[in-house]
Amino acid sequence: MNIEKVIEVLNEVKPGVDFSKENDLVERHILSSMEIVMLVSELSEEFDVDIPLPEVVPENFYSAQTIAKLIERMEDED
């Protein structure tokens, strides 16, 4: 399942956060724009998908679930 792997990547980028519970990563400033760039880069490598710029929007980075959905969508498009 993608979600566990996504949480692993999230923990590498930002340790010390319980990503299985947090569901407002952007609005609550848990992930900064710099951490999102790191995350996109790590996710692209981990899942071997391209995340295009229009997809780098807050809605896709609210929680580990929304990130996992984004990855699934990108995998389908590939």
Add this chain to the structure above:
Amino acid sequence: MQYNSYMYLFAFLIPVVILYYIIPIKYRWGVLLTASIVFYLFSSKYLIVSILFTSLLVYLAAKNIEDRNLKFKEIKKSLEKPERKLLKEKNEKKNNLVCGLVAIISLGILFFSKYLNFAGNIANSFCRLLNINMQFETVHLLMPLGISFYTLSAIAYVIDVKRGVCEAEKKPLKIFLFLSFFPTVTEGPIERYKNVGKMLSTGHSFDYKTFCFGLQLMMWGLFKKIVVADNLNRYVMVVFRDYKNFGNWVIILMVLVYTLELYADFSGCIDIARGSAELFGIELSENFKQPFVSKTVNEFWQRWNITLGSFLRDYVFYPVSLSTGFQNLSKKSKKVFNNYYATTVPMIFALFMVWLCNGLWHGSEVKYVVYGLYYYAILTLGLLLEPLFKKIFESLNINRESKGYQRCQIARTFILVNIGMMIFNSKDIASAKEMFFAMFKPSAISNIPQELLNTGMQSPAMVLLFIIPVIIFAFVGHFHEQGISIREYLAQKPLFYRWSFYLAGVAVIISLGAYGVGFKGADFIYAQF
């Protein structure tokens, strides 16, 4: 026409509101368009051609991109995969070219009206340095109202159509309304078409609650501007102008007061703008979210002038740091550095672009460039030293998630932001440098010159003027931070309490505001940008 003037509040806004609600719903956007044209002509006269041109340019560009995309959608099913891919790439290149041209032309107009003399001065300095006998004359240029704001909204609109984030508008006049909408044209917020386009062009029925919320927000904005910012401005001006005559404590205090003034001035203007828009049922983006509780400088810029920060993030930072070139650089860096530094390298380049743009956006002076690069230096150092800090904190057994540590972070960010504000408001870089060092030179507080005493510096009013707004802003900010809407809370109270509160607010603005015959209130600080 200033948002806090009688002209705007009584002679302009009230008739526009009445007209808006008596005209059939279908044509209400026309009232907003006419009002925006009148507002613009009043402030910038014939310079309206600049915003007209930009509107037409982005209208045509977005239409061109959308037509191409629609055509591709229509025929793509009939094409084989390689052909489809080839056509997609070709279209992408054409769309990028259109976006590039729009950016060059609209930024070119901005450069011509805002930065020409600045570029001339830099060229003159180089000529002097290289002993070249050449001199660029200073040209007297008039800047169209809000050019720094509407140019960014215009570029964002075309890029969003290209990215498929929003559809291209069919009517050019609606694009003109989007760019020239009178509450946003002076100081923002820098709006995106996808957020407000529909709201602007669809007429709204009168809604008592939204209307009252709009009035409340305007009143709150007027309180910030007239009671807090304009009163504090008198003291700040004197100290920043003649800082050499003051002791270090006065300078430190006035830097703090200036930060409060700028916050009250800019966020006050945005509140009046958002409140004005709410009178027509239009909800604009928030531009401030309790900036002084930020734990890092990066977070501060996600809470202060949010729409500028998000523009630079979405249209400069992400495209640069996530571009194929920089991502490849990151992959190559992984062979030399560890994972952390390999991902950080592209960001350091992207951040430079962001903060250079941020500094330059604020004004055509060296101090603004330094202001932007000051934040760049802080963020870059933070990024580069993060692994070291991590090790130090781990070895000292300091929990970075603890409340105590977070309070220290807030205090540190507040100090760094205040130093930034000092650079921002100094006459030039040399003055900023002198003021900065003067803050550390102890001197007797009694050497306050007469000029400042004449402004009432030592009176209890000065202390109250500073302390009371800080308490009020902290109180309001605390509730907002908890997700509690004070406006909703008030709306649930009985009519008598509600209106007593409103009338008390009006009384405070009338009795404590800095205005009146012979008094010229300070212009909105961000209006000059």
